[in-house]
Amino acid sequence: MFHIIKSYLKFLFRSKNEHGVHSPFVFDLVTKCFYDEMNYPKYSILKDYRKSLLENQNTIEVTDFGAGSRVFKNNQRKISAIAKNAGISSKNAELLFRIVRYFQPESILEIGTSLGLATSALSLGNKNAKITSLEGCPQTISIAKNQCQLQNLNNIEFVNTKFEDFLTTDNRQPTTYNFIFFDGNHSKNATLDYFKLLLPTIINDSVWIFDDIHWSKDMEEAWEVIKNNPKVTVTIDTFQWGIVFFRKEQTKEHFIINPNKTISSHLFERIRI
Numbered sequence: 001m002f003h004i005i006k007s008y009l010k011f012l013f014r015s016k017n018e019h020g021v022h023s024p025f026v027f028d029l030v031t032k033c034f035y036d037e038m039n040y041p042k043y044s045i046l047k048d049y050r051k052s053l054l055e056n057q058n059t060i061e062v063t064d065f066g067a068g069s070r071v072f073k074n075n076q077r078k079i080s081a082i083a084k085n086a087g088i089s090s091k092n093a094e095l096l097f098r099i100v101r102y103f104q105p106e107s108i109l110e111i112g113t114s115l116g117l118a119t120s121a122l123s124l125g126n127k128n129a130k131i132t133s134l135e136g137c138p139q140t141i142s143i144a145k146n147q148c149q150l151q152n153l154n155n156i157e158f159v160n161t162k163f164e165d166f167l168t169t170d171n172r173q174p175t176t177y178n179f180i181f182f183d184g185n186h187s188k189n190a191t192l193d194y195f196k197l198l199l200p201t202i203i204n205d206s207v208w209i210f211d212d213i214h215w216s217k218d219m220e221e222a223w224e225v226i227k228n229n230p231k232v233t234v235t236i237d238t239f240q241w242g243i244v245f246f247r248k249e250q251t252k253e254h255f256i257i258n259p260n261k262t263i264s265s266h267l268f269e270r271i272r273i
Helices: 002-014 024-035 042-053 081-087 088-101 115-125 138-150 164-169 188-201 215-228
Strands: 059-061 076-078 106-111 132-134 157-161 179-182 207-211 234-237 241-245 253-256
Touching: 024 088, 024 234, 042 081, 042 088, 042 115, 042 138, 059 138, 076 088, 088 115, 088 179, 088 207, 106 115, 115 132, 115 138, 115 157, 115 179, 132 138, 138 157, 164 188, 179 188, 188 215, 207 215, 215 234, 215 241
Parallel strands: 106 132, 106 179, 132 157, 179 207, 234 253
Antiparallel strands: 059 076, 207 241, 234 241
């Protein structure tokens, strides 16, 4: 926890808003998407989805192939507790919805479904997109699938698999994803493995988002490796996420941007498991 607080204070000191951005591409993204204050009707669907999970007191056994938990001491966990401590925050769910809405990707890959809170934001951002969501835990992905069906989110294919098994399968379809949300194994080696395995699938307009880039020192090291890859042109550090672009027409630049116009306390909304 001390590492995250230290990293967050450093982020606040170094981060900028739209006035510190000179790239037209990033400026438009910040002003028209990050700082879009419209109250979209689909936000209510995100809130209803979250509310139903927070009210669910059932206990499940979680299969965890990732970096472990800072909150839970064993794998027997209440669904409400997972939603509260491990799910994407309300603000970030709305931001993820706006980012997908802004770029309108046709094909989306999500690595790490959990209970589907982020999945629902991806789906609502573009109902015409084909979404493939991967999850190693059969219990959580079952809940996500049922919840999305209740909300009529029908553009999602849920795949219960180890991430590395899916990503190394020759039959993976489609081979190109316009948008990838990495929210699975929050360890340096796994993150870089997924990055390398998926790098051949990029197109010029691909958008990749890595969750929890400041979760640990190892994750920060992974983020630096990703930023320095020659195929990466523009990155945005929002503290919670590292957003990656491969646009060849862009000069290589790295931005640290607060996704909120005012200093945010989102760090303290939850402690990821």
